[in-house]
Amino acid sequence: MGSIGEEIKQMEFWSEYSKLLINVLYTASWLNGLQNGIFKEHKLTPQQYNSLRILRGQYPEAASVNLLKDRMIDKMSNVSRIIDKLKAKDLVTRRPCKHDRRQVDVTITDKGLKLLETIDEQMVEWEKQLHSLSPKEATQVNELLDKWRS
Amino acid sequence: MGSIGEEIKQMEFWSEYSKLLINVLYTASWLNGLQNGIFKEHKLTPQQYNSLRILRGQYPEAASVNLLKDRMIDKMSNVSRIIDKLKAKDLVTRRPCKHDRRQVDVTITDKGLKLLETIDEQMVEWEKQLHSLSPKEATQVNELLDKWRS
DNA sequence: CGACATTAAGTGTAAAAACATAGATTTGCG
DNA sequence: CGCAAATCTATGTTTTTACACTTAATGTCG
Numbered sequence: 001m002g003s004i005g006e007e008i009k010q011m012e013f014w015s016e017y018s019k020l021l022i023n024v025l026y027t028a029s030w031l032n033g034l035q036n037g038i039f040k041e042h043k044l045t046p047q048q049y050n051s052l053r054i055l056r057g058q059y060p061e062a063a064s065v066n067l068l069k070d071r072m073i074d075k076m077s078n079v080s081r082i083i084d085k086l087k088a089k090d091l092v093t094r095r096p097c098k099h100d101r102r103q104v105d106v107t108i109t110d111k112g113l114k115l116l117e118t119i120d121e122q123m124v125e126w127e128k129q130l131h132s133l134s135p136k137e138a139t140q141v142n143e144l145l146d147k148w149r150s
Numbered sequence: 151m152g153s154i155g156e157e158i159k160q161m162e163f164w165s166e167y168s169k170l171l172i173n174v175l176y177t178a179s180w181l182n183g184l185q186n187g188i189f190k191e192h193k194l195t196p197q198q199y200n201s202l203r204i205l206r207g208q209y210p211e212a213a214s215v216n217l218l219k220d221r222m223i224d225k226m227s228n229v230s231r232i233i234d235k236l237k238a239k240d241l242v243t244r245r246p247c248k249h250d251r252r253q254v255d256v257t258i259t260d261k262g263l264k265l266l267e268t269i270d271e272q273m274v275e276w277e278k279q280l281h282s283l284s285p286k287e288a289t290q291v292n293e294l295l296d297k298w299r300s
Numbered sequence: 301c302g303a304c305a306t307t308a309a310g311t312g313t314a315a316a317a318a319c320a321t322a323g324a325t326t327t328g329c330g
Numbered sequence: 331c332g333c334a335a336a337t338c339t340a341t342g343t344t345t346t347t348a349c350a351c352t353t354a355a356t357g358t359c360g
Contacts (some may be wrong), residue, residue, distance in 0.1 A: 030299055
């Protein structure tokens with residue numbers, strides 16, 4: 001636990017909402033740090049991984065750059081260049097969309113699917129570290145975060 | 151609500167922990183996006199803001215670069231350069247520490263304190279948008295996130 | 301004291317993010 | 331149809347991050 005974690009608990013005079021704000025940002029950063037260990041092994045950035053996951057969700061259909069952008073965790077990403085990197089590693093293909101020549105069809109390759117499978121295995125192991133909440137509690141946080149954003 | 155938010159709810163076959171992982175990352179990105187609006191007005195990055203907040207917490211004491219690093223939400227930040235930027239705007243001072251000449255004493259200036267006060271006001275207004283949870287629910291999420299990280 | 305490990309802060313560099321904008325295509329409407 | 335607005339992707343540029351390394355100072359232990 002970092003010192004911020006301690007600090008969050010001590011901010012008695014702050015509103016619960018301020019605490020929640022910082023707590024969520026801090027927890028996300030903590031998760032990112034942990035995940036990066038796995039990503040780095042495969043020379044992927046979190047965003048590249050995120051893109052591949054979305055593309056797998058569409059497979060065997062293609063996804064447009066815009067669809068990717070909409071579904072990315074980080075909306076500000078420059079998807080074109082992320083695709084460039086993935087294409088350079090043969091993890092995706094990119095070809096013009098037939099029905100709308102402005103669009104581009106991005107599809108995950110077998111190599112990309114295989115890489116995700118490998119990472120899946122590691123993720124399953126890694127996620128076991130995160131079971132300090134009961135499934136019920138995890139569900140509860142999920143529901144409350146959804147409600148918060150609504 | 152972005153499409154990921156919808157998607158999270160639909161991932162019925164995933165473990166609650168996977169959902170929670172993505173949900174926290176997504177919520178943090180959502181919050182960052184909202185906050186950036188305020189920061190940009192004042193030409194601050196989230197990390198510069200974070201540093202200023204920590205320095206205000208220490209005021210009128212100084213903070214070492216290491217103390218800042220430990221308390222930053224994002225641990226990977228290069229604090230030296232963040233301080234450079236803040237110093238260039240006269241929001242902090244930097245002077246050698248007397249007791250340990252390796253260390254540097256970083257202190258928030260009056261200008262920095264004043265800037266934070268301005269931002270505080272905006273934040274209070276902004277945070278009102280985040281009251282779709284009851285205080286009790288906010289407390290609950292805070293407790294559960296703390297437990298999750300432990 | 302003196303060699304060696306440790307700690308603190310800063311820097312060089314390549315990669316990635318942020319932001320604005322361009323170029324090409326499609327859409328909608330008079 | 332024909333033109334303006336909207337949409338989709340890509341690119342140029344600046345700033346920030348990630349990571350390895352350097353320099354300086356302190357701590358440790360013989």
